[in-house]
Amino acid sequence: MQPTLSKTHTRALHILGFLFLRMGQFARARRLFLALVALDPADLNARLSLAHAAIQLEDGEMALHTLTGIAPDAPIPGGNAVVSLLLARAYTLVGDTNMAQEAMASFWKAKKA
Secondary structure, eight states: OOOOOOHHHHHHHHHHHHHHHHTTOHHHHHHHHHHHHHHOTTOHHHHHHHHHHHHHTTOHHHHHHHHTTOOTTOOOTTTHHHHHHHHHHHHHHHTOHHHHHHHHHHHHHHHHO
16 A cells, blocks of 8 residues: 655645755755655656756756656646756756757747747
């Protein structure tokens, strides 16, 4: 049986993780968001925040793994532009410049929409 958290506890952990990100405590943020994603893999905010922390730690592989499978029509604040920008940064970290350029093109296209 998978442990669950109440919405209040989940929200508090998201806020704590956001504060870690803002304070530059990227390793702490990554650990916290890894736990939140493990508890609820469908938590888009936790996945995006985990990808952001991984990018700040220059772990492009983790960021790409975290972003894999997020649907293009997922209800994300900022929509596809956010995912595209994170993907572009992650692909750059792993040295895939072609995919990074494609992701940036998607970012600009989403920004214009």
